[in-house]
Amino acid sequence: WARARRPGTTPERYTTTLGARTVSLYWGDLHRHSLISRCTAGDEPELDDFYRYAFDVCEYDFWAVTDHAENTSAYQWWSIQKLADVLHVPGAFVPFYGFEWTSATGHQNVVYESSQRGAPIYSSTAAGSATPAQLWAHLRGAGQRSLTIPHHPGSAMVPFDWSYRDEEMMALVEVFQACRGNYEDDGCFRQFSDATLAGTFVGDGLRAGHRFGLIGSSDHGNGAGYVGAFAESLSREAVFDALAGRATMAATTRDIVLDVRLGETFMGGIAPPADRATLAVHAEAYGELARIEVVGPAGLIARTAVEPGVAAGEMAVPLRVEWRTGSLPLTDWSGRLRVEGGSILPTRYWSPEIVEVSPEVVSWRAATRNFRSQYGAQRGGVELTVLGPPDASLTVETASGGGTVRLGDLAGRIGPGLPGTGARGGSRRVELARGAQGTLGLQLGTGGLLGLGTDRLDTSFDLQLDEPGWVYVRAVLEDGEMAWSSPIWTTPAQPAPAGTHPL
DSSP: OOSOOOTTSSOOOOEEEETTEEEEEEEEEEEEOOTTSTTSOSOSOOHHHHHHIIIIISOOSEEEEOOBGGGOOHHHHHHHHHHHHHTOBTTTBEEEOEEEEEETTEEEEEEEOOSSSOOOOOOTTSTTOSSHHHHHHHHHTSSSOEEEEEEOTTBSSSOOOTTOOOTTTTOEEEEEETTTEEOSSTTOTTBBTTBOOTTOSHHHHHHTTOOOEEEEEOBSSSSOOEEEEEESSSSHHHHHHHHHTTOEEEESSSSEEEEEEETTEETTSBOOOOSEEEEEEEEEESSOEEEEEEEETTEEEEEEEOOOOOOTTOEEEEEEEEEEEOSSSEEEOOEEEEEESSEEOOOSOOOTTEEEEOSSEEEEOOEEEOTTSOSSOOBOEEEEEEEEOTTOEEEEEETTEEEEEEHHHHHHHHOSSOSOOGGGGGGSEEEEEEETTEEEEEEEOOOOOOOOSOSEEEEEEEEEOOSSEEEEEEEEETTSOEEEEOOEEEOOOOOOOTTOOOO
């Protein structure tokens, strides 16, 4: 376990300076289940085998197994802590003690600094720990630092209740998980099909005044999600300091880097009062970047992207064909979209559901599950961009329904603007079919991704700070993988009191 990384398996580690400190970007996962969690269907490994997967396959620098407290016996909890200590190699691999607390108010992963074995575990079904406030009170008396991290906010079945607030304990929120998808905001790219409950998304929590950093994680099976932590060393204390200080980023895969600063303030921080500030963004990745997007309370503020060229009198409309799940566990909505009088923007990469593409037709195979069904591919949308005049027609045909709409009418009904516009995104949708299994619709989407021609970019945005708020940066690669910086909170400068003179 103490061996060096295998040559050639990972690129050179990203390192930067924060004032007088030098920090490096370490990769981890703080939401993983073994077979101890009985909500699985045999699709997780035993605890000791899981560590081999974490180190050899995912190449995590740090992680936490967060099996459900409600399923975990006292012996299993002892074993989780024991194995985390046995396989803890400072400078090479850093496991934390963790568990998942599962309540009707939302699910949270509890991660300890792991400075001393014997940390307590709390079940939401036990007396006195049924609410987040009660959980936080217990953890504060546990003898070591800890964090509670909400996940899958926005889920119609198990959302997070943003009326609970604790900025110290809830310093992080999971924006993306590999098991299901994106919970950023209604209308977001790679949105999970059950992420439909207005007012409960990650963006809603930020707009409600919460201050938290963003992370990605995995949950059950289905690949790996990542949290990047900017820490001074690969030790439990240093990584936990970075997590508690919100010096984090979220990513759908390893080796996408975002270094974002508003003036001198690093992501996760609170900027000093100012009327204007420059947001500096450094992005790099294993592949070609497609978009760098700046997001604030009202949605997308600015972006760097290649816009598709269109002829005079024509338009380019980025769309998502989306099935939103209903009460039944599985819906096959395989089908196609056909364009008459226009064309489909050609791109190098397509949604994984797409099986055939021509200039006028896109075909896909897709089956959407709801939140409580057996874990599997659960994304509910196909992304593409349609080019053409307003009178071009789009016909969607699936086994679960379909319909036809003119491109100009569609663009007018979903409204102008860009995807990622906050809570308004979900309302900009044209419904084509409705049934017991859910609804089929077209809405403004991310659309086809065109590469910027580089895997490394330094850019900046001049921001006007008229109101207190926040900004974060989202990077999307040409192949659809993506990353999010933690927010930076902004405060406009206050006018000097009457009768004073600035010196």
